[in-house]
Amino acid sequence: MLIFLLKRVGVVIPTFFGVTILTFFLIHIIPGDPILIRTGERGLSDERYAEMRAEMGLDKPLWKQYVTYITGVFSGDLGKSITTQVPVIDEFFTLFPATIELSVCASILAVSIGIPLGILTAVRRGSFFDYSVMTVSLTGYSMPIFWAAIMLILVFSVNLGWTPVAGRMSAMYWVERVTGFMIIDSFLSEEKGAVLSALRHLILPSIALATIPLAIVSRMTRSAMLEVLNEEYIRTAKAKGLSPFKVIFVHTLRNALIPVITVIGLQVGTLLSGAILTETIFAWPGIGKWMVDSISRRDYFAVQGGILMVATIVIMVNLLVDILYGVINPRIRHR
Amino acid sequence: MSLLEIKNLTVEFGSIEKPFRAVDAVNLRLDEGEVLGIVGESGSGKSVSALATMGLIEFPGRVRAEELKFQGRDLLRINDKQRRSITGADIAMIFQEPMTSLNPCFTVGYQIIETLKVHQPDTRKQMKARAVELLEQVGIPDPVPRLKLFPHQLSGGMSQRVMIAIAIACNPRLLIADEPTTALDVTIQAQIMDLLLELQEKSKMGMVLISHDLALIAEAAGQVVVMYAGQVVEIGTAEELFYTPKHPYTAALINSLPEHAKGKKRLDSLAGVVPGMYDRPSGCLLNPRCQYATDRCRNEEPELKGPLKRQVKCHTPLGE
Numbered sequence: 001m002l003i004f005l006l007k008r009v010g011v012v013i014p015t016f017f018g019v020t021i022l023t024f025f026l027i028h029i030i031p032g033d034p035i036l037i038r039t040g041e042r043g044l045s046d047e048r049y050a051e052m053r054a055e056m057g058l059d060k061p062l063w064k065q066y067v068t069y070i071t072g073v074f075s076g077d078l079g080k081s082i083t084t085q086v087p088v089i090d091e092f093f094t095l096f097p098a099t100i101e102l103s104v105c106a107s108i109l110a111v112s113i114g115i116p117l118g119i120l121t122a123v124r125r126g127s128f129f130d131y132s133v134m135t136v137s138l139t140g141y142s143m144p145i146f147w148a149a150i151m152l153i154l155v156f157s158v159n160l161g162w163t164p165v166a167g168r169m170s171a172m173y174w175v176e177r178v179t180g181f182m183i184i185d186s187f188l189s190e191e192k193g194a195v196l197s198a199l200r201h202l203i204l205p206s207i208a209l210a211t212i213p214l215a216i217v218s219r220m221t222r223s224a225m226l227e228v229l230n231e232e233y234i235r236t237a238k239a240k241g242l243s244p245f246k247v248i249f250v251h252t253l254r255n256a257l258i259p260v261i262t263v264i265g266l267q268v269g270t271l272l273s274g275a276i277l278t279e280t281i282f283a284w285p286g287i288g289k290w291m292v293d294s295i296s297r298r299d300y301f302a303v304q305g306g307i308l309m310v311a312t313i314v315i316m317v318n319l320l321v322d323i324l325y326g327v328i329n330p331r332i333r334h335r
Numbered sequence: 336m337s338l339l340e341i342k343n344l345t346v347e348f349g350s351i352e353k354p355f356r357a358v359d360a361v362n363l364r365l366d367e368g369e370v371l372g373i374v375g376e377s378g379s380g381k382s383v384s385a386l387a388t389m390g391l392i393e394f395p396g397r398v399r400a401e402e403l404k405f406q407g408r409d410l411l412r413i414n415d416k417q418r419r420s421i422t423g424a425d426i427a428m429i430f431q432e433p434m435t436s437l438n439p440c441f442t443v444g445y446q447i448i449e450t451l452k453v454h455q456p457d458t459r460k461q462m463k464a465r466a467v468e469l470l471e472q473v474g475i476p477d478p479v480p481r482l483k484l485f486p487h488q489l490s491g492g493m494s495q496r497v498m499i500a501i502a503i504a505c506n507p508r509l510l511i512a513d514e515p516t517t518a519l520d521v522t523i524q525a526q527i528m529d530l531l532l533e534l535q536e537k538s539k540m541g542m543v544l545i546s547h548d549l550a551l552i553a554e555a556a557g558q559v560v561v562m563y564a565g566q567v568v569e570i571g572t573a574e575e576l577f578y579t580p581k582h583p584y585t586a587a588l589i590n591s592l593p594e595h596a597k598g599k600k601r602l603d604s605l606a607g608v609v610p611g612m613y614d615r616p617s618g619c620l621l622n623p624r625c626q627y628a629t630d631r632c633r634n635e636e637p638e639l640k641g642p643l644k645r646q647v648k649c650h651t652p653l654g655e
Binding site for chain 2: 231232233235236237238239240241242243251254255328329330331
């Protein structure tokens with residue numbers, strides 16, 4: 001198990017460097033100057049411009065800037081945001097809970113609905129139920145997330161008025177920041193109704209963010225279940241006289257979950273990148289929205305740092321999935 | 336009362352309008368302590384008959400029978416729950432592919448104890464002790480640590496031994512062995528057959544041994560049933576079938592044994608394959624492949640005739 005872990009970590013290091021190189025050079029390639037964007041139409045004198053460039057180290061050759069950046073990364077310093085002058089890492093952790101809150105809600109939605117749907121459709125393969133669920137899930141999978149989100153807002157917020165249009169909390173309440181997770185914070189605060197408001201704000205963005213993972217998880221579960229149901233060991237299980245419930249939930253599901261878990265792990269990347277669109281549409285103050293804003297401000301340090309953090313999280317989750325995969329699949333654990 | 340009495344067993348697949356009969360009006364009888372062999376080539380309906388007896392044919396397959404009696408109880412006229420209480424306990428089955436017949440996610444111990452838990456629940460300790468005892472019975476040395484192994488850590492022969500341990504866990508009265516040695520090495524084949532026969536002898540259970548290997552059947556089984564395209568074509572003792580086969584199909588099967596081809600350049604074989612779903616001939620199903628076929632064979636289906644223990648389904652039986 002230790003060797004297995006070390007091997008996995010060994011693969012992580014080059015990925016990590018790749019991400020830093022890619023983000024660094026890509027953001028610098030994009031035309032636009034962070035200082036000019038910041039000063040706007042007012043403009044500034046040439047001397048002040050040169051001074052500011054030197055201050056941020058933008059006057060040095062690119063490779064030198066990269067070296068400065070990467071040495072900073074290893075000492076835990078991602079630089080200061082050009083726009084706010086706040087250390088990128090602080091900014092990231094201020095906004096991150098909002099993204100986590102949204103992603104967790106979306107994953108819970110996707111997994112808790114997707115897996116049961118996958119099981120049911122596999123067991124009732126060829127039924128009307130199966131066809132309708134699979135059609136809907138294909139639709140969900142092919143729908144652009146921004147369109148789905150706008151439609152959700154249009155129907156449920158604008159026409160029906162059931163849910164708020166955007167944001168994390170109604171302006172009526174003031175909730176003190178403790179953990180950064182609005183549900184927990186509102187629970188801790190004295191404000192009555194704040195929890196409900198936080199939940200109501202979460203509904204639409206979670207649904208929008210969950211559509212694609214939900215579609216993928218349910219389809220994956222279904223096909224994995226169908227494959228396993230045809231295995232000979234399932235016939236053995238039936239030949240033991242086990243109840244259909246046990247055959248499906250113990251013998252089939254356990255094996256079918258192996259590919260499903262991998263897919264769920266991979267969805268973390270989708271969730272975080274999907275969060276960019278969802279957060280922008282729902283004005284959700286999380287990492288996704290921050291990234292988009294930083295890119296349009298050419299805030300090099302914020303973009304580099306933010307993407308690096310997100311990439312690290314995705315890498316970590318994949319590592320976790322690999323380990324979990326080993327736990328659930330004895331063929332990998334015992335080599 | 337016989338242990339197993341099957342009358343007119345029919346298993347159909349496909350649509351209701353255009354069904355495919357995998358098993359066609361099969362009659363079988365088996366007494367306590369008897370070993371019944373079923374032979375036939377691929378697609379002859381051997382396995383499907385066995386699965387139907389176990390209750391493992393699922394929708395869209397349809398099982399019908401005038402009688403499917405086990406210990407006097409008609410298995411087709413009890414509910415699913417009652418049926419399951421018999422399956423795996425009183426009737427057990429082992430399969431052809433031991434390597435894929437065990438669930439890769441669970442340990443050997445779990446899979447043995449699971450059967451005990453369903454049919455003869457006891458304390459964990461007792462069931463574990465029983466599992467150890469079972470592994471010993473099927474000839475697995477040092478069984479205690481082996482309980483913790485996963486199927487991928489076992490060899491083919493070892494897996495089949497575990498499958499046998501699972502099958503005999505609840506002391507079944509009938510064991511169906513569907514090609515139990517086909518997927519194994521030759522040296523292991525003999526060991527597994529010896530083990531099965533030894534267990535059968537000791538517990539006096541009935542055994543249905545399915546194989547396409549005539550030599551193996553001849554060694555093990557008393558009564559032998561030859562199947563072709565879902566039908567029983569000949570019944571007799573192994574000796575009778577071997578030395579005086581009456582059905583041209585049985586004769587062809589025996590002729591195709593490599594042992595009969597000493598000094599010949601080519602092995603004898605029966606040309607063609609078992610007719611598929613929609614290309615069944617009229618009359619005797621063997622007639623396109625049979626060198627003795629007459630017009631009568633092509634038009635009129637023969638009946639299974641003769642004394643109960645020596646029957647043949649042919650218009651022109653050999654040696655008559």
